[in-house]
Amino acid sequence: MSLQPAAFRGFANPVDPTPAELRAWAYHPDVTLLHTLPPDWDLLVSGDRLIGTLFDIASDRSCPARRFALHCLYIYAADGVRTNFRAHPRRRLRKFVENAEQNxxxxxxxxxxxxxxxxxxxELFDYHEWCEGGLVRNPRRIG
Structure with a gap:
């Protein structure tokens, strides 16, 4: 199932994109190339406000930015665990995990x-794997 919006016209504020802007960009990432966005943009968008949108994007096999969204899911999960869930709610992460397992x-x-x-x-946390895309570039089960 594709969630593809019609067009992407750019970000009003790339440091704080809306869910609609992020979704539109994900289907037209050639309009605003990833390397032209602010440094550490992946870290900026991997928060609670956009995680549902990122999960939807990562769930769509036809989305050109699926790998980026998956990368952000890894950052979100690692950030939650590393901060003992002060950064993100444990319950919310578990719901995404259950949804990924089921669907x-x-x-x-x-x-x-x-x-x-x-x-x-x-202790399985490794910054390169979780936050720099290692598990996205080389998908596998850890443990």
Missing amino acids: GDETLGFWAHNVRMLLARP
Whole structure:
């Protein structure tokens, strides 16, 4: 199922995009290339306000920015676990994990498994893997 909006006209404020802007960009990322966005943009958008939109994007196999959204899901999960859920609610993360397990494909299944492993064993956190895209570039089950 595709959630593709019609067009993307740019971000009013790229440091704080709206869910609609992020979704539109995800289907037309060639309009505003990732390397032209603010430094650490992945970290900026990986918060509670946009995580539902990012999960939807990561769930759509046809979305050109799916890997970016999955990368943001890894950042969100790691940030929650590393801060003992001061950064993000544990319950919200668990709902996304359950949704990925029930409705996701293999890619989201890897993410859900890896999050469960990190929840059980926080020492599995590796910055390169979780926050710099290692688990997205080389998808696998950790543990």
